[in-house]
Amino acid sequence: AILVQWGFSFVTIIIVFSVSFEMGVEWIKEAVPEELQEVVSALLEELTTLGFLGFAFFLFTVPISNGESLIETASIYSLNEKEALKELFEGLHYLVFFVSLSFILCTIGGLATFQLTGNKQWSRFEKEGQAAFDNEELMEIKPDEANAMGGLLAEWKKPESVLQAEYLRMRCRFITESTEPALDPDFEYLHYLQKRVAETFSGMIKITPYDWLATWLLLALFFGIVQEGVTAEKMLALYWYILTMIIVMCLLLQCKLVWIKQQLIPRLPSEMQGPRRRPPKHSSPPTVVLAPVFMDQTTLGKPPFQVVDILPSFVPHSFVKLVKEYTKVRPGNKHERLFWFSAYGPEVMSHMIRLSMFWTIISLAMLLSHHMPGIVGLGEELTGYRFFGHVLFIVLAAAHLVAIETVYRNARYFTTVSSIEMLVDRELVEGVVREQKYAKCQKAIDMLFTMNFYMQQAKWLKEQAEAEGSMGAETQRSVAQFVPKNEEEAKTYEELRELFAHFDADASGELGTEEVGELLATLGTNL
Secondary structure, three states: OHHHHHHHHHHHHHHHHHHHHHHHHHHHHHHOOHHHHHHHHHHHHHHHHHHHHHHHHHHHOOOOEOOEOHHHHHHHHHHOOOOHHHHHHHHHHHHHHHHHHHHHHHHHHHHHHHHHHHHHHHHHHHOOOOHHHOOHHHHOOOHHHOOOOOOHHHHHOOOHHHHHHHHHHHHHHHHHHOEOOEOOOOOOHHHHHHHHHHHHHHHHHOOOHHHHHHHHHHHHHHHHHHOOOOOHHHHHHHHHHHHHHHHHHHHHHHHHHHHHHHHHOOEOHHHOOHHHHOOOOOOOOOOOOEOOHHHHOOOOOOOOOOHHHHOOOOOOHHHHHHHHHHOOOOOOOOOHHHOOOHHHHHHHHHHHHHHHHHHHHHHHHHHHHHHHHHHHHHHHHHHOOHHHHHHHHHHHHHHHHHHHHHHHHHHHHHHHHOOOHHHOOHHHHHHHHHHHHHHHHHHHHHHHHHHHHHHHHHHHHHHHHHHHOOOOHHHHHHHHHOOOOOHHHHHHHHHHHHHHHHHOOOOOOOOOHHHHHHHHHHOOOOO
8 A cells, every 4th residue: 555655656746747847848938039939949859859868778777587677687797797787877867867957957047148148238239220320439449449359358348338339330231231132221130130049049959960979989088088997086087177178168169259250340431541441332321331350351371171181192093082072172251261160160160069068068967966976075075174065066066057158158159250241141131021021011000900990080070070060179179189098099199100200201291192102012012
């Protein structure tokens, strides 16, 4: 009876956890903006993969013959000990669970960080987007705050005014240089960046076979070092080295991305020297920003790297020709050459950001699942107090959080530098333009319905007055001015006034033939 009660309790716990997980997923989907829904879907896909791995580990520990599991049988044949491999396998199973948990926490933390910092900051900058075309002062940057060399410390210390000026410069050049499609000054550049951020973040979560291969090589090196003379001290030392390597890798990536961003920041006409100071004549709308620094570089240089260059001389010519055909490397344009590895630079950088995140998650999972006792013991051994051991553990966990924050900051930088100039996603831009036109048309239709409502109200008031034989002063004012009766009608009426003013180009108070034609064209009807 006691076993039955415990069994029912376990089933209840499983159901509660399942329902809680589903409710949490639904809450996250509702809380995350539409642009970032793709990131949540990618996270759930990776959790499905990790869940399958956990199920596979479970199957290896299930008894199948003679009361022994597959892993116990392998342990007996290889080590003449039944529990040796089983303990190792259960430790890996435990690690996979903490990898899944770390994946969830780091992804949610990254999305929250972007929403509370990056997205809000871009939203504030976007408010001055259209005004920047007529006010160059919004884009001015003092020379001592420009960070022309792309230094990391200088980037961290930049005031928000400089960041806003950089954002507005990129936005203005993005709009003025776009020809297919041609963009208006009110183009939703922020919406375009948000969609690109979603693509970058979802790409970070989707671990590719190449990333698994790189992770396997790192783990092979790790196990190759510790396979002889495994001690707790050696394991902890290697763990420190790996954590340090991850943090250094994150900082190096950020240094490179900051430098690339500085190369892509457009210049103002007042910052140009010599004949380049005069803006081009064909620009429409008028050019307020000019080409960034990287456009001045020459495309001449050493030939791109080829795999055949490292093949030995005794390799058959037919094989060399085949390798050359299948491994031909495109030299890359000026923008791509700002990255490492020429034409493959953006893709390789994306893999490196993804790996830095994945390795940080694995390192955090190892800390939580295996190294916590060793870290606490090391702190106690060094200081003589167990309290300092727990402090050391908290410091290491905080270092992982800093690394994750750096990874997501790198993702933001990467999104910025890979979404403009020669790497513009034209299909995405066209999609944003279509959505913007649809929103404008929908607003115009709503306003027309509102206009029709007030016209019907005026007609009804007039008919009522005519039926009564006279029209009072209040009724006349209602007919002439469409006086709203409550706050909701007042808001709708104000939107109607804005719509009317938008199409009343000559501010005459009436819509002429051409103005009505423009209104109908906005709705998709060309006469």
